[in-house]
Amino acid sequence: MKCLYCDKEIDTLSLTSLFLKEDELCEKCRKQLNRERKIIEVSGLKIETFYEYDGLFRSMLLQYKECHDEALKGVFLYGIEDYINLRYFGYQLLPVPSTGTKIRQRGFDHLAGIFENVKLPRVKGLMMNREMCQEGKSLSERREIIDNYSYNGVHLNKVLIVDDVVTTGSSLMGVFRTIEPISKKIKVLSLAYKKY
Ligand SMILES: [Zn+2]
Numbered sequence: 001m002k003c004l005y006c007d008k009e010i011d012t013l014s015l016t017s018l019f020l021k022e023d024e025l026c027e028k029c030r031k032q033l034n035r036e037r038k039i040i041e042v043s044g045l046k047i048e049t050f051y052e053y054d055g056l057f058r059s060m061l062l063q064y065k066e067c068h069d070e071a072l073k074g075v076f077l078y079g080i081e082d083y084i085n086l087r088y089f090g091y092q093l094l095p096v097p098s099t100g101t102k103i104r105q106r107g108f109d110h111l112a113g114i115f116e117n118v119k120l121p122r123v124k125g126l127m128m129n130r131e132m133c134q135e136g137k138s139l140s141e142r143r144e145i146i147d148n149y150s151y152n153g154v155h156l157n158k159v160l161i162v163d164d165v166v167t168t169g170s171s172l173m174g175v176f177r178t179i180e181p182i183s184k185k186i187k188v189l190s191l192a193y194k195k196y
Helices: 015-019 027-032 055-065 070-074 081-087 100-106 110-114 139-146 170-182
Strands: 038-042 045-052 092-095 126-128 149-151 156-166 183-193
Touching (some): 027 055, 038 183, 045 170, 055 070, 139 170, 149 170, 156 170
Parallel strands (some): 092 156
Antiparallel strands (some): 038 045, 126 149
């Protein structure tokens, strides 16, 4: 088997591959992703993260999201899925919605792909009110992003909101505030965070 990212042949006889699900990345690429679990705080929200949005992680995520390399979807949560399934047992998963335009452009929902193997039931009924793109927004425009969600589903018990990269935290905050009044408990997890 070859590494999905660098194409180097993976040594499938390594000891770990006998016990764990096989990694689709070679050891070198996996190491360079620098996975490290951290709790960060952005605009008052405590967010669990695993990577810094930088270096190889950033290149790989862009390759997946913007170059439509869908084969990479499983590599980001490799080694984390079991942890999420255990730690958040009893929670419902709520991925931050992408704009319809972005999903159409990409031809796939990138966040759904990344979290595909997480076995938690999904929250349905959360929507974006308007199509908005987040890049390079001013403070007032970020406020609009926060107010840009609505929810028309049932009351929620325990919810895990997830995203791929947290920068300003506007989308996560928007989703959080939308479901906060009708949820018992909310946790927030983002695959990566961006220092800025
Ligand atoms: Zn590699």
